[in-house]
Amino acid sequence: MKWLNQNVGSLLELTVAHLALAVPAILLSLVIAVPIGWTAQRLRWARDPALALVGVLYAIPSLPLFVLVPVVLGIGIRSSANAIIVLTVYATAIMVRSAADAFSSVPLEARMSATAIGYSTWHRFWSVDLPLAIPVMLAGLRVVVVSTVSLVTVGSVIGIPSLGTLFTDGFQRGIVAEVAAGLIVTVLIALVLDGMCILAGRALTPWARAAEAR
Amino acid sequence: MIEFDRVTKRYADGSPAVADVSFTVPSHKTVVLVGSSGSGKTTLLRMVNRMVDPTSGRVLIDDVDVTTMDPVRLRRSIGYVLQSGGLLPHRTVVENIAIVPRLNGATRPDARERALTMLDTVGLDRDLASRFPAQLSGGQQQRVGVARALASDPNILLMDEPFGAVDPIVRRSLQHELRELQRTLGKTILFVTHDIDEALALADEIIIVAAHGVIAQRGTPTEILTRPANAFVAEFVGVDRPERRLRLADAAGVEVVTDASGRPIGTLER
Numbered sequence A: 001m002k003w004l005n006q007n008v009g010s011l012l013e014l015t016v017a018h019l020a021l022a023v024p025a026i027l028l029s030l031v032i033a034v035p036i037g038w039t040a041q042r043l044r045w046a047r048d049p050a051l052a053l054v055g056v057l058y059a060i061p062s063l064p065l066f067v068l069v070p071v072v073l074g075i076g077i078r079s080s081a082n083a084i085i086v087l088t089v090y091a092t093a094i095m096v097r098s099a100a101d102a103f104s105s106v107p108l109e110a111r112m113s114a115t116a117i118g119y120s121t122w123h124r125f126w127s128v129d130l131p132l133a134i135p136v137m138l139a140g141l142r143v144v145v146v147s148t149v150s151l152v153t154v155g156s157v158i159g160i161p162s163l164g165t166l167f168t169d170g171f172q173r174g175i176v177a178e179v180a181a182g183l184i185v186t187v188l189i190a191l192v193l194d195g196m197c198i199l200a201g202r203a204l205t206p207w208a209r210a211a212e213a214r
Numbered sequence B: 001m002i003e004f005d006r007v008t009k010r011y012a013d014g015s016p017a018v019a020d021v022s023f024t025v026p027s028h029k030t031v032v033l034v035g036s037s038g039s040g041k042t043t044l045l046r047m048v049n050r051m052v053d054p055t056s057g058r059v060l061i062d063d064v065d066v067t068t069m070d071p072v073r074l075r076r077s078i079g080y081v082l083q084s085g086g087l088l089p090h091r092t093v094v095e096n097i098a099i100v101p102r103l104n105g106a107t108r109p110d111a112r113e114r115a116l117t118m119l120d121t122v123g124l125d126r127d128l129a130s131r132f133p134a135q136l137s138g139g140q141q142q143r144v145g146v147a148r149a150l151a152s153d154p155n156i157l158l159m160d161e162p163f164g165a166v167d168p169i170v171r172r173s174l175q176h177e178l179r180e181l182q183r184t185l186g187k188t189i190l191f192v193t194h195d196i197d198e199a200l201a202l203a204d205e206i207i208i209v210a211a212h213g214v215i216a217q218r219g220t221p222t223e224i225l226t227r228p229a230n231a232f233v234a235e236f237v238g239v240d241r242p243e244r245r246l247r248l249a250d251a252a253g254v255e256v257v258t259d260a261s262g263r264p265i266g267t268l269e270r
């Protein structure tokens, strides 16, 4: 408790830093994964190779990637950009599969009938494929949210500030309260973002509940 | 008028789904394609709005080859009703119907107004307007599907087993309503079904399709029933079924029509 009272300011600061890394990575992964997932679903032959490739990405251990990305891209190892890129790689690896599954889950009948009444491909993507993919996509997004929020902490090992800094610092200085605070707030952030996903999903898919209520 | 001119369709794998088929659908008439599963009926229907393009041969609408038309604009000008309605599950009833006028450039309020009018036309309560398709019965979904197809007043209506997913009583009443609608609307309708009774109930002309879209017979319902061209048609129509072999009986001075086994069907009016 004493530690907390003395360090509220830095706790807040690190929470903001944590979010500033996790949220852009989550959003980026969504933006990257949706077109890939959609293409994978449209071009049957592309699906398996694409999914295998992103599967391989996920298998790369995270710490080496935190070191490798700055070398390859010539950015600072402790920069936010480095952290966001690495986090996006892992988030995208999960999200692509889930986006591909999500687009496959759109009923063929709905896609057919949209085409038959005169939707262009582009228009159908926005008005039919994407909204109907939301429920499955959301399940994937929730996994991405939780895993990204937790993965951010790894960056603290190489000195990228986040709530993970509380683990490394607390561990070195033997302050249990600091480690505990880092852990609890990380979990809280994950839960809050997850809750926001659920609420957003409800707001975006009113038809899904209507079907259940019947 | 829709004209199929020596149309063949081969899908990627193997034998032709439709082989060298020619027929016409006269303007303002209802032509019903009836045949067993896999005979190529859906394939033929989808060639009209270019969901499928023929491998060879041509489909013409009022003498214009459809392959020269932009597919998206062509589809917007043709009403299409799918089995089980084909409604978009994430759109409300009124939105589902308003889509087509919207795609054709109507303003949002106009399209909505049009959609509500269409609900009246197909005999649905306006209270259903803000429901999602999953909150409707099968028969109600079918009506919405018909309403949507009619919403921008197309000249041509394509109907692919539109009443296949509802029970026989609802089907009967939907058929009746379609006939009533058609009497006032006079659309050019190409209708696909498995059900010969549905064909007899709706068609100006029936086309009986055998495998690969081969036409076994075309004719008015009366011609098909009274003069089946071959054994295949006779079997398909079921000319020997007891309910097709009607008899006249006398019941205490009233003339009663019965089937071949003597079950009463109705009374005779002269």
Ligand SMILES: Nc1ncnc2c1ncn2[C@@H]1O[C@H](COP(=O)(O)OP(=O)(O)OP(=O)(O)O)[C@@H](O)[C@H]1O
Pocket (backbone or CB within 6 Å): B011, B012, B013, B016, B017, B035, B036, B037, B038, B039, B040, B041, B042, B043, B044, B194
């Ligand atoms: N997209 C496709 N790819 C390959 N083959 C197809 C495709 N669509 C239909 N076929 C084949 O073409 C044939 C005709 O199919 P079609 O759907 O036109 O028949 P149908 O008369 O409508 O049958 P049903 O009454 O069962 O709906 C079938 O053998 C079917 O397997």
Ligand SMILES: [Mg+2]
Pocket (backbone or CB within 6 Å): B041, B042, B043, B160
């Ligand atoms: Mg069919």
